[in-house]
Each structure stands twice: as structure tokens, then as C-alpha cells.
Amino acid sequence: MFPGLTLVCALLGFVAGLGLPRPLHVLLAQGADPPRVSVAPVSAALGRFGPLPVAAATAFVCALLAVRLGPGLDLIAFLVLAVAGVTLAIVDIRTLRLPDPVLLVTLATGLTLLGMESLALGDFTAYRRALLGGATLAGYHLCLAALSRGSLGMGDVKLAGVLGLHLTWLGWGVLVTGAFLAFLLAGLGAGVLLLVGRARRESRLPFGPWLLLGALGGVLCGAEVSRLHLVW
Numbered sequence: 134m135f136p137g138l139t140l141v142c143a144l145l146g147f148v149a150g151l152g153l154p155r156p157l158h159v160l161l162a163q164g165a166d167p168p169r170v171s172v173a174p175v176s177a178a179l180g181r182f183g184p185l186p187v188a189a190a191t192a193f194v195c196a197l198l199a200v201r202l203g204p205g206l207d208l209i210a211f212l213v214l215a216v217a218g219v220t221l222a223i224v225d226i227r228t229l230r231l232p233d234p235v236l237l238v239t240l241a242t243g244l245t246l247l248g249m250e251s252l253a254l255g256d257f258t259a260y261r262r263a264l265l266g267g268a269t270l271a272g273y274h275l276c277l278a279a280l281s282r283g284s285l286g287m288g289d290v291k292l293a294g295v296l297g298l299h300l301t302w303l304g305w306g307v308l309v310t311g312a313f314l315a316f317l318l319a320g321l322g323a324g325v326l327l328l329v330g331r332a333r334r335e336s337r338l339p340f341g342p343w344l345l346l347g348a349l350g351g352v353l354c355g356a357e358v359s360r361l362h363l364v365w
Contacts, residue, residue, distance in 0.1 A: 139199040142212060146195030148196035149216045150188030160224045160232050164307060192221045194349065201352055209354070210246035210288075214239055214299055218345040221292065225341035231288030240295045247302055258300050266301020267294045267306050273312075287327065289340050296348040303352065306359025311351025 171363050194215040204206045217239040250261040271294030278285040300308040319340055326332035 135199065135203055138204055139196050142199035142208070142344060143192045145212065146215065147188045147192035148193030149195075150219065152185055153187055153191070153216070153220055154225035157220060160220070160235070161227055163232070181270070187219060187223070191216055191275030193282040197349070197353060201280070203237060206246045206250040210243045210250075211299060214240045214295070218348075222339075222342040222345055225339040227287070229286075229337055229339055231286070231292050231341050233288075233291070236288070236291045236295055240291075240298070243298050244305075247298070257260065263298050266300030266305065267296075270308065270312060277323075278281050284337065285340060287340065289344065292341055292344055296344060300348055300351050300355070304356060307351045307355030309351075310355035310358045311348040313347070314350040315340075315344045315347025318346055 138275055146156060195212050198211045198215060199208060211349045217235050224235075225231050241289070247263055253263055271290055272291045274285065274293040278287065278290055296311065297308060300311045319338075322343060323332065323338055326336075326338070332338060
């Protein structure tokens with residue numbers, strides 16, 4: 134446990150969250166075209182975010198990552214992913230889009246910092262695994278996008294690649310757990326929205342937030358789930 138590090142990361146996350154409204158305003162304005170199928174009820178239900186809730190959510194995620202990962206360049210890569218993830222989730226909920234600039238910066242940062250961590254450790258095993266995992270998860274979602282007739286977009290495919298890179302850095306079990314949780318949560322979320330009348334069967338629903346939540350779950354409990362599976 135590193136309580137000092139956790140506090141620092143939470144503080145950094147809170148400050149970063151406070152700074153998100155301006156870039157969010159720009160990104161939301163760029164994605165303001167109405168989607169082909171209206172999800173206005175979903176946006177109304179999930180899209181009302183203020184600066185303090187966003188900052189608190191970012192701080193909470195950063196603190197969890199600090200507790201889980203400990204000090205290292207890989208922690209910085211995951212903190213950047215956390216801030217980007219909060220941004221992407223809000224934009225996807227409001228516009229059904231995952232902006233390329235945020236995805237590309239997050240991918241470049243992850244590749245660089247994880248590569249530097251591998252260089253510092255003198256061991257590139259985890260880095261090679263991360264590259265393969267990112268390509269694998271992106272390829273899997275690309276196949277799903279081709280078969281889903283518009284329910285999954287290319288933004289989701291790119292986000293899957295970014296998340297796959299980070300998750301597989303921690304292990305294949307973390308990747309599998311994160312991917313499974315994403316689909317489980319997406320299914321449950323869609324079912325609840327249908328039941329309460331906030332969505333219809335033909336509605337296009339954001340998948341990015343579920344990918345991100347699943348990834349967080351994978352980071353937090355993926356290793357334990359993998360060990361439990363091996364025991365059984």
C-alpha cells in the first residue's frame with residue numbers, strides 16, 4: 134500500500150477533472166450532429182454532468198489505480214487513460230462518438246510510457262504481450278462491428294485497442310476479465326434502459342462507457358478472477 138501515492142494521484146485526478154469542462158465543451162460541440170437514431174432520452178438521463186462530479190469521478194478512478202498498481206511509469210500511463218476515459222465516456226454518452234484526438238493521444242502515451250517502463254526494467258515481455266493484446270481486442274471488436282450493422286462503431290474498435298494495450302500489460306487474465314465485464318455491463322445497462330422506457334430496441338446506445346468500466350473492473354479484479362478460474 135502507498136497511501137501518500139494514492140492521495141497524490143487522487144489530487145491530480147481531481148485537478149485534471151476540474152480542467153475537463155473546457156475540452157469537453159469543444160469535443161461535444163464538434164460531435165453535435167444528431168445521430169441517425171435519436172438517443173435523446175438516454176442523453177438526458179445520463180448526460181447531465183457538472184465540474185465537481187466529473188472531478189470527483191476522475192479522482193476516485195485515479196486513486197483506485199494508484200492502490201492497485203503502485204509507483205511506476207505504467208501507473209502514469211493508466212492515470213492518463215483514466216482522465217481520457219472520463220472524457221470519452223461523457224462524449225460518447227452525449228454524442229455517440231469517441232473522438233480520434235483523445236484516442237490517439239492516449240494510445241501514443243500508453244505506448245511510450247509502457248515502452249519506457251519495459252526499457253527501465255530491461256524486460257520487454259509485458260510490452261510485447263500488451264501490443265498483441267491491443268491488436269487482438271481491436272481485431273475482435275472490428276469483427277463485431279462488421280457484423281453488428283452499425284451498433285458498434287469504429288470509435289469503439291479504436292478504444293478497444295487502447296484498452297487492450299493497457300489491460301494486457303497486466304496479463305491476459307486481466308484482458309479477458311475486462312472484455313467480459315464490458316459486454317456483461319452493456320447488456321445489463323441496455324436491459325434496464327429498455328425496461329424503464331429510456332431506450333427502444335432500435336436505439337443506438339453508447340458502448341464506450343461500458344468498455345471503460347469493464348476495463349476498470351479488469352484492472353481491479355482480473356488477476357484474482359484468473360487465479361480463481363485456474364483453481365476451479
